[in-house]
Amino acid sequence: MDFSLTTEQTALQESARRFARETMAAVARELEDNDRPLPLAWRKRYAEMGFLGVNAPEAYGGLGLGNLEALLVVEEFARVSPAVAFPIFEACVGPVKAIERFAGEPLKRRVLPAVCRGEIQVSVAMSEPEAGTGLTDLTTRGRLDGERIVVSGRKRWTSGAGHAEGYVVYCRMSDQPGAKGIGAVYVERDRPGLAFGAPERLMGFRGIPSADLLLDDVAVPRENLIVPAGGFRHLMDAFDLERCGNATMSLGIAQAALEDVLAYVQERRQFGKPIVEFQAVQVKLAEMAMRVEAARLLTWRAAVNASQGLPSALEASLAKCYANEIAREVAGTALQLMGGYGYSKAYRMEQRLRDAWGWGIAGGTIDIQKINIAAGLVGRRFDQRR
């Protein structure tokens, strides 16, 4: 067991860190202020630097590296802001991976190289008004009609909605109830019949647009099938990598909060000395650091154990759940340690707290991860319906 990064991994991490800090910080502030997604020109720039295909196979235009390398890059951008990290998250650990793993060759050839070139961003549309945690209650239909699949239904909370060029839409593709009837289809943004609801106004996630997808008999070619009915398990396997990405977004937020507050407490003086000299402050700093390091180890373990494949559900849930919890806590403590300045929008800490809260809901809530963890521990699934 070796906990150090290789020379190549460190070089990739450093180049992502340099670019994210030096170039993206001002852009991130603009996205946050105006609640606008990252413009296409920046996505193209990411592509030129290889950030959108870190762990995609070389045959599809990627760098052919592993999941850990992808997460290293996501963390560096998440430290600046989840909004500037989001396109990398979507490309490297998001729904694109379901296409890479399970779709037929023609769809892969159409989507994967375009994602690596920054031309296409793909979002995932799973949740519905009546199907959140109980996702297998979803009712969106995907009907096979000769050489076409016709999709109808309403999706909720899709991050990237309206901005992303493509959507992995979970839908019911047979009359079998629950998970057995669920498959997934790739739907392009410009297909007739696809519309978007009003932009959501969220507590955080500014710069990551969110809206409903309204699918009214949207026809796509049969080759847009990613997994047929019965493939829900596969979708969840690919989603375990997205959970590690979600953990990494939380980790990036927590790491940045810790770094900023470390600088602040050494500068801020009260009672005639820097507040870092008070033991109550020192204890908080130590507790924050312990949590950040533990979250990183859990996340890296899940990624490394999966190598270039997909992480285990147990390890991914442990990482996501823990990182989600500590990001809220660390950002909250950092805000408190900055006093009134932490609460001010002029500093970045209040944004971190708002963003941190969202990652513990997106991708499956903290509590449902705990149920997954307990299931993994005892080696069985707990039916939430009986």
Ligand SMILES: Cc1cc2nc3c(=O)[nH]c(=O)nc-3n(C[C@H](O)[C@H](O)[C@H](O)COP(=O)(O)OP(=O)(O)OC[C@H]3O[C@@H](n4cnc5c(N)ncnc54)[C@H](O)[C@@H]3O)c2cc1C
């Ligand atoms: C910022 C953000 C981004 C998102 N992005 C996307 C996206 O890109 N694509 C997408 O499809 N969806 C997305 N979502 C939706 C997200 O996946 C759901 O919000 C989440 O799964 C919870 O569903 P819900 O909101 O319907 O809550 P509910 O399922 O109604 O849950 C409400 C509460 O009840 C608890 N609960 C429910 N069932 C159980 C149970 N069996 N045991 C214990 N507790 C339970 C939950 O933990 C939660 O605290 C996003 C959400 C947010 C906030």
